[in-house]
């Protein structure tokens with residue numbers, strides 16, 4: 429699972445919907461894997477305003493990744509004078525698009541439910557009593 | 560032919576054997592690719608977008624999203640959800656670019672509000688009509704799905720769901736659940752009244768006039784509650800729409816006139832007018 433996706437996922441239980449603690453989900457025993465992907469600057473530009481930067485910072489910290497700047501980079505920091513990709517854009521690409529959780533768990537801080545991740549795929553199937 | 564939806568639940572029907580058969584069939588791959596291209600045409604995305612693929616299976620629909628060229632507004636990033644681990648295993652084997660979740664869409668879509676630019680679903684949501692246990696009903700699952708899908712899309716976002724309704728009742732049960740969730744909704748049919756008819760539910764999260772976003776689209780019959788009442792429950796048939804042309808053709812033929820054979824392009828406007 430890409431860290432980008434993790435930044436948008438919430439706990440699936442109905443009871444957690446209204447609780448602020450159900451986002452972000454917390455990675456546990458996570459094994460990271462870098463998966464190479466072509467850079468898509470337009471996509472990053474498009475999606476970046478929707479990324480919850482605070483959550484991104486805490487997720488990175490929990491995963492032991494280098495700490496992120498206090499605030500999200502602005503659109504003007506993504507392209508250089510010639511319109512080419514800046515180092516900041518490249519770093520965002522590495523962090524959001526290429527850093528994946530290959531296995532581990534995602535924990536909801538509200539209800540304590542753990543979603544298992546195997547081969548990069550998180551299991552969000554809820555047993556019927558938790559739906 | 561019997562419908563797989565009537566035989567088994569989806570996670571059991573799409574087991575290892577069936578998932579491999581499905582994914583390696585060139586006939587199926589072509590059909591799924593065509594329908595995904597059609598859905599993309601209806602979404603009309605202008606820039607690389609974040610897309611939810613509902614019932615993504617082995618990624619036959621998703622890989623089309625990844626392969627849209629830059630000059631056509633792509634490539635897009637997608638997240639897929641599917642209830643069959645065998646289908647997802649096929650996707651892993653094929654090294655698709657999207658992210659995937661093992662999940663039951665009848666339990667809802669667990670993303671933050673406004674996450675996605677758009678959503679597609681190719682040949683999946685009719686499965687939601689086949690759930691009958693003591694604690695879940697098709698209506699309940701459809702509601703949970705469409706309510707959460709609506710919330711997960713950004714304002715102005717669109718969703719296109721191609722599906723295979725068993726009958727008129729299923730078709731309206733699904734459409735009504737989408738409308739109740741707040742979507743502006745329209746239905747488009749390619750090759751209507753043939754064995755290979757394809758039904759597309761076109762949905763928009765709009766401000767203001769909820770039907771505005773779909774009424775401008777080619778061939779889409781808009782569901783509008785007011786119009787529906789006036790027409791006493793009949794679908795609205797726009798003059799020049801495919802449904803209208805097909806009816807006229809039928810009338811002409813009945814009068815013994817020569818009528819051009821209908822194709823999937825019948826009633827479609829040229830690309831530039833889109």
Ligand SMILES: C[S@@+](CC[C@H](N)C(=O)[O-])C[C@H]1O[C@@H](n2cnc3c(N)ncnc32)[C@H](O)[C@@H]1O
Pocket residue numbers: 569570573591613614615616617618619620640641642643646662663664665680681682683686687
């Ligand atoms: C005909 S396949 C289509 C797969 C893919 N969209 C394509 O175009 O090839 C239908 C898929 O819907 C999935 N499906 C059915 N019911 C589902 C549910 N309740 N939640 C998630 N996926 C479901 C099935 O597992 C199957 O992979």
Ligand SMILES: [Zn+2]
Pocket residue numbers: 439440441444450536537538539540541
């Ligand atoms: Zn929870």
